Amino acid sequence: MQLIQLEENVWVIQGGANIGIIAHEGRCLIIDSGMDKDVGREILKQVQKLGLVPEALVVTHAHADHFGGAHYLVRQTGLKVYATRMEAAVMSAPILEPLYLFSGAQPPRELQQKFLLARPCLADVLLTGQEVRIGEIPLRILPLSGHSLEQVGVAYRETFFAGDAFLVPNILDKHGIPTGYPVYGPAFGEYTRASTGRAG
Numbered sequence: 001m002q003l004i005q006l007e008e009n010v011w012v013i014q015g016g017a018n019i020g021i022i023a024h025e026g027r028c029l030i031i032d033s034g035m036d037k038d039v040g041r042e043i044l045k046q047v048q049k050l051g052l053v054p055e056a057l058v059v060t061h062a063h064a065d066h067f068g069g070a071h072y073l074v075r076q077t078g079l080k081v082y083a084t085r086m087e088a089a090v091m092s093a094p095i096l097e098p099l100y101l102f103s104g105a106q107p108p109r110e111l112q113q114k115f116l117l118a119r120p121c122l123a124d125v126l127l128t129g130q131e132v133r134i135g136e137i138p139l140r141i142l143p144l145s146g147h148s149l150e151q152v153g154v155a156y157r158e159t160f161f162a163g164d165a166f167l168v169p170n171i172l173d174k175h176g177i178p179t180g181y182p183v184y185g186p187a188f189g190e191y192t193r194a195s196t197g198r199a200g
């Protein structure tokens with residue numbers, strides 16, 4: 001995983017799901033936590049290499065690849081976890097992700113693997129408004145529901161961490177859009193064709 005500086009005191013660790021780091025005077029907050037303990041360990045390594053102490057984790061949405069590393073980070077550092085109410089509910093009971101993918105019935109084992117079933121993590125603070133100050137770091141929290149029910153984006157100065165609200169074409173080509181129905185409208189037209197193989 002590669003660490004890239006975006007602006008002063010702001011970095012991204014590029015990986016399967018990007019992870020943000022925002023620092024202030026030796027402390028930092030982390031945005032999203034990757035899929036599992038291995039990613040959590042890598043995040044911690046990168047943060048320590050920057051000489052920072054992690055104080056908080058903001059989870060953009062409760063898909064396993066965005067919060068699976070949280071359990072490890074909390075245990076290792078005691079950082080405080082921030083998420084919106086619905087996403088926090090899934091984080092506290094991660095079986096909900098494979099459960100809703102299987103229409104509420106007992107999900108088969110194939111859906112209970114680490115891409116879809118993370119270790120649980122309780123949120124300490126529920127994100128409600130559009131402004132939050134974590135330590136000395138002021139953030140704007142923007143609603144980005146769609147990909148996930150209460151996904152949010154995190155804006156700080158010139159940087160916007162958007163969770164999975166935007167997916168690049170090669171990811172869409174690989175996975176498609178997870179719907180069995182054609183989606184209409186200018187915002188989706190082109191991608192629908194790509195994902196369903198039919199004009200939408």
Ligand SMILES: [Zn+2]
Nearest residue numbers: 061063147164
């Ligand atoms: Zn996602």
